[in-house]
Amino acid sequence: MCVYNGQRVTKVEFIELKKLEKAIKDIDALKRPVVNAIECAPLAVIKPTADKTNFDIVTMEWSFLPTNVRNRTHAKEFRKKYDTENAKGEELLLIDEKGKEKMFRRSALEGRCLIISDRYYEWRHIYRKNKRTGENLKTPDKYPYQIMVKDRPYFYIAGVYNNWTDQDTGENVDTIAMVTTAANELAAKVHNSKERMPTILPDDLAWEWAMQDLTEQRITQLATYQLPHELMVAETINKKFQKNPTELPYLVSYPEIEKLDNPGLFKPAQMALF
Amino acid sequence: MFNADVFQVTVAQQVLDISVRNANDRVLFIVRFPDKRPELVLTRLMNLYNKKVWTSIPKGRMSEAQLIGPEIVRHFKSLK
Numbered sequence: 001m002c003v004y005n006g007q008r009v010t011k012v013e014f015i016e017l018k019k020l021e022k023a024i025k026d027i028d029a030l031k032r033p034v035v036n037a038i039e040c041a042p043l044a045v046i047k048p049t050a051d052k053t054n055f056d057i058v059t060m061e062w063s064f065l066p067t068n069v070r071n072r073t074h075a076k077e078f079r080k081k082y083d084t085e086n087a088k089g090e091e092l093l094l095i096d097e098k099g100k101e102k103m104f105r106r107s108a109l110e111g112r113c114l115i116i117s118d119r120y121y122e123w124r125h126i127y128r129k130n131k132r133t134g135e136n137l138k139t140p141d142k143y144p145y146q147i148m149v150k151d152r153p154y155f156y157i158a159g160v161y162n163n164w165t166d167q168d169t170g171e172n173v174d175t176i177a178m179v180t181t182a183a184n185e186l187a188a189k190v191h192n193s194k195e196r197m198p199t200i201l202p203d204d205l206a207w208e209w210a211m212q213d214l215t216e217q218r219i220t221q222l223a224t225y226q227l228p229h230e231l232m233v234a235e236t237i238n239k240k241f242q243k244n245p246t247e248l249p250y251l252v253s254y255p256e257i258e259k260l261d262n263p264g265l266f267k268p269a270q271m272a273l274f
Numbered sequence: 275m276f277n278a279d280v281f282q283v284t285v286a287q288q289v290l291d292i293s294v295r296n297a298n299d300r301v302l303f304i305v306r307f308p309d310k311r312p313e314l315v316l317t318r319l320m321n322l323y324n325k326k327v328w329t330s331i332p333k334g335r336m337s338e339a340q341l342i343g344p345e346i347v348r349h350f351k352s353l354k
Contacts, residue, residue: 005329005336008322017319020298021332044294046350057350059296116294118280154281203353 043176045159046114052211057116064177065164066103072166087160087177089199089223093216104177107160108219114210115157115178119148120198121241121249122191126257143254144241145190147234149200149227156206158199158223179223186229189260200227234260283345292346302331303346305338314338316346 002014009017042059049055064084069075078084084103092108095101125140149155158179165172179199183190187197201209201222208214209222236257241249280293291306305314316339318326328343330336 004319005333005339007319007327007329009319010322013320016298016300017317017329017331020300020302020317042296044296055350057294057301059294059301116281207353 043159044116045161045174045176046116046156046210047161047174048113048210052213055210058174060113060159060161060174060176062176062178064104064107064160064162065175066162067164069164070166071168072171075164075166084177086180086196088196089158089179089181089220089225092160092179092223093220104160107162107177108223109216111161111163112210112214112219113159113161113176114201114206115159115176115198116154117157117198118152118154119146120157121146121237122187122197123193124190124257125193140193142239143257144237144239144249145234146237146249147187147190147197147232150231150233156201156203158201158206158209158225181224181226184226184229184232186232186234186260190234197226199223199225200232201225202227281349283342283349285342285345290342292349303343305342314342316343318343 002009002011004014004017043062045058045060046055047058047060062085063079064087065075065078069078087104087108091102092104093102094105122145123142124145125142127136127140129135130137159176160179161174161176163172164175180196181199183195183197188195191197199222205222205225208218214222235251236254237249238252280291282289282291284290288308290308293304293306295302295304300317303316305316307314314335315331316328317331319329321327328339330339
């Protein structure tokens with residue numbers, strides 16, 4: 001028996017806590033305001049308990065790995081080949097013509113969760129005109145935006161996860177895909193190359209998504225829910241915001257592009273928590 | 275790309291910024307104070323009686339942990 005902070009704990013727990021003390025010395029590396037799926041960075045997630053009477057807040061590795069991915073080497077190849085950071089809400093439950101379930105189906109039925117977020121980032125593509133021909137140039141200029149929900153310090157995005165095991169090492173980790181839906185009016189103007197947006201759920205629908213047993217029809221309804229554009233606000237930010245993930249992006253005005261019509265009440269200072 | 279997981283709780287009339295992080299497969303709550311107190315890292319340990327108890331990491335700030343921890347729980351319960 002050992003004592004940690006006045007609490008009697010098992011030796012195993014004590015060792016775990018001491019390991020944790022060492023780990024948090026590197027905590028600065030974890031305080032990342034910008035999380036990029038390419039790095040498979042961890043996302044904070046609300047994960048229901050097995051009986052769905054409660055939930056845990058955990059982190060999950062961003063970019064879904066299906067169970068048949070054998071090991072980390074295979075995972076790296078898989079992620080190069082397939083984009084699994086996002087899962088289209090309209091296609092979550094699909095079964096192909098041979099009766100085979102699509103990759104996210106099982107997780108959409110049994111592994112629904114909620115990503116906790118205070119903003120997301122997207123790039124708006126603007127095509128300059130060729131001065132001679134008047135036609136659009138082939139390569140667009142790209143302008144980054146941060147998109148938030150008005151008057152909400154954080155919000156919920158539908159997610160689907162799979163508990164993945166490296167069959168060589170036994171490493172076990174939850175991997176997650178963010179559910180996306182058709183972009184609303186504002187998101188379509190920002191993400192004008194694909195016109196998609198995360199499935200951001202109001203509190204009541206978020207609870208339903210993660211904690212309740214749902215029919216397939218209801219799963220698709222929620223997965224394709226489109227938050228009204230009036231509730232969102234988009235602001236242009238510095239172009240190199242990804243270069244320094246330990247710092248929050250800052251607002252930048254680009255006079256050469258048309259401003260989006262999204263009057264919001266957002267106060268940036270409230271969000272600058274890191 | 276996402277900036278995840280920040281929320282606030284009010285303890286003793288102070289609004290505290292809480293961010294959620296993970297290390298060694300445990301969830302950590304990093305507390306930032308409006309005054310000059312240093313950041314506090316909280317997690318829950320399992321004591322010998324199978325009861326979850328809030329603790330600071332590293333040791334030494336148990337009283338703050340026991341004050342703030344329940345507010346974090348209350349915060350998430352209130353989302354139901």
